[in-house]
Amino acid sequence: MIAIIFGAKGQDGIYLTALLKEKGFDVIGIDRNNGGPSVSISNFEEVCSLIKQYQPVYIFHFAANSTTRHEAWEENHVTISTGSLNILEAVKLYSPATKIFLSGSGLQFVNNGKPITETDEFAATSMYAVSRIHTAYAARYYRSAGIKVYVGYFFTHDSPYRTERHINKKIIETVKRIAKGSAEKLMIGDLKVKKEFGYAGDIVKAVLTLVEQDTVFEAVIGTGKAYAIEEWVDICFAMYGLNWKEHVETIPGFTSEYEVLVSNPATIFSLGWKPGTDIHSLAGKMNEL
Numbered sequence: 001m002i003a004i005i006f007g008a009k010g011q012d013g014i015y016l017t018a019l020l021k022e023k024g025f026d027v028i029g030i031d032r033n034n035g036g037p038s039v040s041i042s043n044f045e046e047v048c049s050l051i052k053q054y055q056p057v058y059i060f061h062f063a064a065n066s067t068t069r070h071e072a073w074e075e076n077h078v079t080i081s082t083g084s085l086n087i088l089e090a091v092k093l094y095s096p097a098t099k100i101f102l103s104g105s106g107l108q109f110v111n112n113g114k115p116i117t118e119t120d121e122f123a124a125t126s127m128y129a130v131s132r133i134h135t136a137y138a139a140r141y142y143r144s145a146g147i148k149v150y151v152g153y154f155f156t157h158d159s160p161y162r163t164e165r166h167i168n169k170k171i172i173e174t175v176k177r178i179a180k181g182s183a184e185k186l187m188i189g190d191l192k193v194k195k196e197f198g199y200a201g202d203i204v205k206a207v208l209t210l211v212e213q214d215t216v217f218e219a220v221i222g223t224g225k226a227y228a229i230e231e232w233v234d235i236c237f238a239m240y241g242l243n244w245k246e247h248v249e250t251i252p253g254f255t256s257e258y259e260v261l262v263s264n265p266a267t268i269f270s271l272g273w274k275p276g277t278d279i280h281s282l283a284g285k286m287n288e289l
Helices: 011-022 044-054 070-094 127-144 167-179 200-211 229-238 266-270 279-286
Strands: 002-006 026-030 058-061 099-105 149-154 186-188 194-196 218-221 226-228 248-250
Touching (some): 002 011, 002 044, 011 026, 011 058, 026 044, 044 070, 058 070, 070 099, 070 127, 099 127, 127 149, 149 200, 167 229, 186 229, 200 266, 218 266, 226 229, 229 279
Parallel strands (some): 002 026, 002 058, 058 099, 099 149, 149 218, 186 248
Antiparallel strands (some): 194 226
16 A cells, blocks of 8 residues: 655654554655655646556645745745646546545634634635635545545644744744753744644544545644643743743734634544644653754
8 A cells, every 4th residue: 555745754744654654554755855756746747657656545745835924925836736736637647546635724714713614714815825725626626526635724733843933843942942041032923822732643643534534525623722822832931940921022013813723623523533632742742852
């Protein structure tokens, strides 16, 4: 059994690779930073050749620059939108029995502060969201053509494999340096923003739960629990016996994309998946590296 993962060296790809190998799969990892097959997800001929050669049971598309900055519009379009279309059409032509998982985002929905479900209305609030919305509609079109394509709408989740450009990892690493004697301040935009604190190792189990069945094809994937960033900051400093209020400053003039971003994961829960890591356990895991 073969599975192909685009974005294999990101946190989700790393955890899913391990999970699939435990289940007996041979995993073909595609990533611009690894030594696997030299395939560009934006190149239709290369994607076709890969899929035609391996005839995988599953394809997972995790590749993306996870930022909503407008300046990343072209990369997001090429990787997310064009990449998804290349996978979908290649499977239709050369491996129609393959199941496809495409990543979505909680950021592509109308957000009124209430828990978001997969049936909520989309909102083109950024070029990143536009690319994700395009992907969801492409999935629905190819599904109508007989392809088994799933969309999982991810909410915030982290792991030790994150880099410091992600806020939760930035906080952890800054706290570590301060605990070792650094005089730096942790600069935070808005401590009151609420979001989820999921663990990537749990989230990929939800992905596999989704693709292993043939009834539900779209689901939000999240914990359903939101916490203020302030609580995460408090937990991280407390691990070192520090009072966060002595080491944190807010960024003047900062405006957040949202006040609350939280999922209603009833659908994925109904399939038997539940997150196994709470916010405190996540902080401990991310403190390991």
